[in-house]
Amino acid sequence: MVLSVENLSKSFGKNKVFSDISFSVNQGEIVCIRGKSGEGKTTLLRCLTGLEDADKGSIKINGMYLCKEENGHIKYTQKTELSAIRQEIGLVFQSFNLFPHMNVMENLTEAPIFLKKDPVETIKKRAEVLLNRLELEGKENSYPFQLSGGQKQRVAIARACMLNPSVLCFDEPTSALDEQTRAQISKIIKDLASQGIAIIIVTHDNSFVEEIAQRIITMKDGAITID
Ligand SMILES: Nc1ncnc2c1ncn2[C@@H]1O[C@H](COP(=O)(O)OP(=O)(O)O)[C@@H](O)[C@H]1O
Numbered sequence: 001m002v003l004s005v006e007n008l009s010k011s012f013g014k015n016k017v018f019s020d021i022s023f024s025v026n027q028g029e030i031v032c033i034r035g036k037s038g039e040g041k042t043t044l045l046r047c048l049t050g051l052e053d054a055d056k057g058s059i060k061i062n063g064m065y066l067c068k069e070e071n072g073h074i075k076y077t078q079k080t081e082l083s084a085i086r087q088e089i090g091l092v093f094q095s096f097n098l099f100p101h102m103n104v105m106e107n108l109t110e111a112p113i114f115l116k117k118d119p120v121e122t123i124k125k126r127a128e129v130l131l132n133r134l135e136l137e138g139k140e141n142s143y144p145f146q147l148s149g150g151q152k153q154r155v156a157i158a159r160a161c162m163l164n165p166s167v168l169c170f171d172e173p174t175s176a177l178d179e180q181t182r183a184q185i186s187k188i189i190k191d192l193a194s195q196g197i198a199i200i201i202v203t204h205d206n207s208f209v210e211e212i213a214q215r216i217i218t219m220k221d222g223a224i225t226i227d
């Protein structure tokens with residue numbers, strides 16, 4: 001199993017968003033997390049990807065603990081290991097969060113160049129491969145404002161794939177899409193899963209869940225049920 005979450009809890013002040021959530025995801029599996037607006041879906045994704053600290057519980061990604069419960073306290077991993085763990089889990093934001101002042105190629109290569117993972121030429125080559133695979137060839141020099149919603153989303157997916165994550169999370173991937181682009185995103189997600197990437201999709205779009213989910217987790221009143 002590539003992701004395992006145990007007894008995870010998160011509050012904002014007095015607002016308990018979720019308590020004691022546990023679930024796991026296998027390699028290449030597509031899991032949907034659904035729930036009404038405000039149930040804590042985005043907060044859960046932000047905790048899984050290390051953008052938000054949980055209050056309690058543990059998150060294990062690819063054998064490494066992002067955080068762990070020790071003597072009744074949550075302990076986050078050291079900074080050096082944190083970077084390695086966060087590279088294993090990518091997030092495609094609901095609003096894509098592309099850097100508006102960077103073109104497509106720069107959006108893809110910024111983080112890997114910063115992390116000095118590989119020589120710049122190797123990183124650029126990898127970006128080209130991903131852009132081709134996501135049908136974005138020729139868009140390298142375009143800026144986000146010059147792209148359609150579906151294209152921006154695919155750039156965001158390509159960017160999230162640049163560091164070769166084991167897990168890829170999507171926050172409401174169909175919220176800004178028309179029918180045709182929806183079919184395209186569904187195919188892309190299935191392709192990524194078939195390459196072995198574990199997929200977590202947060203959505204309140206029940207028809208998309210029916211179409212794509214291999215397992216469904218429902219968030220309600222701070223707890224989850226798994227079908
Ligand atoms: N940064 C934050 N500070 C305080 N409260 C927050 C923050 N982010 C989310 N919340 C609250 O947490 C709850 C869950 O929000 P969210 O995770 O965005 O839900 P969903 O994505 O399911 O619509 C809401 O009550 C929201 O107001």
Ligand SMILES: [Mg+2]
Pocket residue numbers: 041042043171
């Ligand atoms: Mg949300």
